[in-house]
Amino acid sequence: MSEIFTKSMARNIYYGGSAFFILLFLALTFDTSIALPKRDHRENITPQVAQGKVVWEVNDCVGCHTLLGEGSYYAPELGNVYKRRGGGAFIKAWIKMMPTNIPGRRKMPQFNLSEEELDALVAFLKWSSEIDTAGWPPNIEG
Amino acid sequence: MQYSSQSVAKPYFIAAIGLFVGQILFGLIMGLQYVVGDFLFPLIPFNVARMVHTNLLIVWLLFGFMGASYYLVPEESEKELHSPRLAIALFWIFLIAGALTIVGYLLVPYARLAELTGDSVLPTMGREFLEQPTITKVGIVIVILGFLYNIGMTILQGRKTVVSIVLLTGLVGLAVFFLFAFYNPENLVLDKYYWWWVVHLWVEGVWELILGAILAFVLIKVTGVDREIIEKWLYVIIAMTLITGILGTGHHYYWIGAPEYWQWWGSIFSALEPMPFFLMVIYAFTMVNKRRREHPNKAATLWALGTAVMAFLGAGVWGFLHTLSPVNYYTHGTQITAAHGHLAFYGAYVMIVLTMISYAMPMLRGRAAANSNKAQVWEMWSFWLMTVSMVFITLFLTAAGVLQVYLQRATENPLPFMVVQDKIALFYWLREIAGVIFLIGLVVYIISFFVGGESKEEAAA
Numbered sequence: 038m039s040e041i042f043t044k045s046m047a048r049n050i051y052y053g054g055s056a057f058f059i060l061l062f063l064a065l066t067f068d069t070s071i072a073l074p075k076r077d078h079r080e081n082i083t084p085q086v087a088q089g090k091v092v093w094e095v096n097d098c099v100g101c102h103t104l105l106g107e108g109s110y111y112a113p114e115l116g117n118v119y120k121r122r123g124g125g126a127f128i129k130a131w132i133k134m135m136p137t138n139i140p141g142r143r144k145m146p147q148f149n150l151s152e153e154e155l156d157a158l159v160a161f162l163k164w165s166s167e168i169d170t171a172g173w174p175p176n177i178e179g
Numbered sequence: 180m181q182y183s184s185q186s187v188a189k190p191y192f193i194a195a196i197g198l199f200v201g202q203i204l205f206g207l208i209m210g211l212q213y214v215v216g217d218f219l220f221p222l223i224p225f226n227v228a229r230m231v232h233t234n235l236l237i238v239w240l241l242f243g244f245m246g247a248s249y250y251l252v253p254e255e256s257e258k259e260l261h262s263p264r265l266a267i268a269l270f271w272i273f274l275i276a277g278a279l280t281i282v283g284y285l286l287v288p289y290a291r292l293a294e295l296t297g298d299s300v301l302p303t304m305g306r307e308f309l310e311q312p313t314i315t316k317v318g319i320v321i322v323i324l325g326f327l328y329n330i331g332m333t334i335l336q337g338r339k340t341v342v343s344i345v346l347l348t349g350l351v352g353l354a355v356f357f358l359f360a361f362y363n364p365e366n367l368v369l370d371k372y373y374w375w376w377v378v379h380l381w382v383e384g385v386w387e388l389i390l391g392a393i394l395a396f397v398l399i400k401v402t403g404v405d406r407e408i409i410e411k412w413l414y415v416i417i418a419m420t421l422i423t424g425i426l427g428t429g430h431h432y433y434w435i436g437a438p439e440y441w442q443w444w445g446s447i448f449s450a451l452e453p454m455p456f457f458l459m460v461i462y463a464f465t466m467v468n469k470r471r472r473e474h475p476n477k478a479a480t481l482w483a484l485g486t487a488v489m490a491f492l493g494a495g496v497w498g499f500l501h502t503l504s505p506v507n508y509y510t511h512g513t514q515i516t517a518a519h520g521h522l523a524f525y526g527a528y529v530m531i532v533l534t535m536i537s538y539a540m541p542m543l544r545g546r547a548a549a550n551s552n553k554a555q556v557w558e559m560w561s562f563w564l565m566t567v568s569m570v571f572i573t574l575f576l577t578a579a580g581v582l583q584v585y586l587q588r589a590t591e592n593p594l595p596f597m598v599v600q601d602k603i604a605l606f607y608w609l610r611e612i613a614g615v616i617f618l619i620g621l622v623v624y625i626i627s628f629f630v631g632g633e634s635k636e637e638a639a640a
Binding site: 042050051104143 | 209213215216217220221224225226227229289290293294298299302304305306341363365366367368369370372407410411414415417421422426428429432433434435436437439440441444508509511512513514516517587588593594595596597600
């Protein structure tokens with residue numbers, strides 16, 4: 038780089054640019070926080086939904102599945118599974134019958150969830166399927 | 180080695196390499212489980228192997244960053260480390276806490292681990308990359324604070340250079356953003372929004388400052404180019420990193436419930452994110468071409484150049500590939516993401532740690548400026564084996580991802596996830612073969628440490 042562009046100019050761009058974009062990011066975050074309630078429908082987060090999120094977490098579901106596209110790519114997307122499977126009955130039955138006995142097929146462990154935990158998980162997945170995700174995923178297969 | 184306290188870096192580097200081996204072994208297990216679904220089931224379910232694979236990566240990179248800091252900071256500050264004893268104590272605390280966590284993942288069902296560690300008091304577990312029990316997270320904070328105190332005191336009491344200040348900024352940022360790991364609201368959208376403040380603002384933010392500082396240090400040492408020139412480049416690169424990377428966070432906010440305007444902010448700024456990596460390539464090659472000395476450690480120079488090139492490809496090119504929101508609409512959460520993740524982490528962070536180890540380890544082992552020619556030849560073979568096989572892992576995952584996107588998302592009659600996975604199994608097999616070659620490269624890397632011969636003194640050019 039030429040002598041016209043000095044180290045102190047580079048330093049000023051670094052400090053000034055970073056500060057500016059941190060502030061802009063915080064401003065956008067503030068605006069997002071205001072916009073979110075209409076998109077995430079937080080009024081529907083019942084204690085059961087909250088319990089379902091805990092069940093989701095303590096069994097590390099995200100270690101195989103994606104939820105709104107984030108997680109692991111080993112097993113199907115679950116953000117829209119409630120809609121794909123037409124409700125909670127299939128989801129509960131599926132979890133209960135794990136692991137499948139098909140040799141060589143990817144295996145989901147048996148988590149021995151109680152009815153209460155299963156219902157909570159379903160409530161959480163139902164709530165998740167109602168988040169306004171800007172039209173993602175492209176189709177019902179996730 | 181100019182300061183005796185730099186020697187605390189050695190156990191950090193050895194631990195890093197040891198955990199790296201573990202990471203790769205579990206990667207191979209997962210890779211096989213992709214095609215032989217019941218492999219090691221129910222002994223090691225896929226999610227457990229994945230936790231071990233990703234958590235070991237994070238922990239060994241942290242060991243690498245800490246080791247690099249302990250080596251670099253005394254030399255930059257022109258004084259001994261504030262407390263070598265604290266550094267060694269923290270090493271053992273971190274290693275034991277890390278090992279216990281991994282053993283916990285492997286021996287106890289995850290839900291039981293959550294129960295045993297009292298996750299319900301402050302639930303933070305079960306989120307990608309942040310699977311550690313809350314008490315482990317607290318341990319990580321304690322270790323990082325002690326480390327920052329040690330490094331910070333050394334820097335503040337000694338000579339302050341751009342390299343050490345940028346490194347310190349990156350490390351403080353690492354600590355600050357990790358605190359968001361403790362924020363886990365009931366609302367999934369908020370959870371995800373701030374989860375990225377740990378993950379994105381680490382790897383596409385403050386970690387790049389750490390990378391830049393380490394690379395600048397090694398380039399100053401191996402090329403002998405005037406510090407002023409290298410520091411100017413460093414400022415420009417990290418300026419571009421933060422200017423593009425902070426709002427680049429938006430590329431994670433397209434489909435998780437955040438407002439649609441993030442599709443604009445995220446697409447525009449993350450399209451610019453390859454720029455600092457491109458600059459890094461030009462800078463690394465320019466500095467090596469303008470070198471004013473012939474450093475005998477050719478392997479370290481190779482790793483340094485390799486870091487710049489592979490970081491540009493993995494983080495820059497493969498990131499850009501799927502970062503524009505209309506593209507990401509189809510690729511989000513597919514094997515394309517996995518392809519990018521592998522090459523970016525290897526190219527940027529694995530390689531910068533191996534660069535520093537390559538440069539520092541001969542001196543830490545009392546071998547003058549560089550290993551023997553023979554040892555360096557082994558090390559360079561490992562460079563090519565690991566780097567080329569990682570490129571192939573990335574290409575195979577990309578091919579798998581393109582097919583997955585087509586069959587499952589971008590076609591008239593989308594197929595279910597598991598049906599698609601069966602159809603693209605060939606590419607998972609090829610990926611696994613490339614993974615085995617990577618492991619061979621890693622074995623060659625370790626062998627290189629045990630190859631003797633006359634070590635090389637530094638000679639003036």
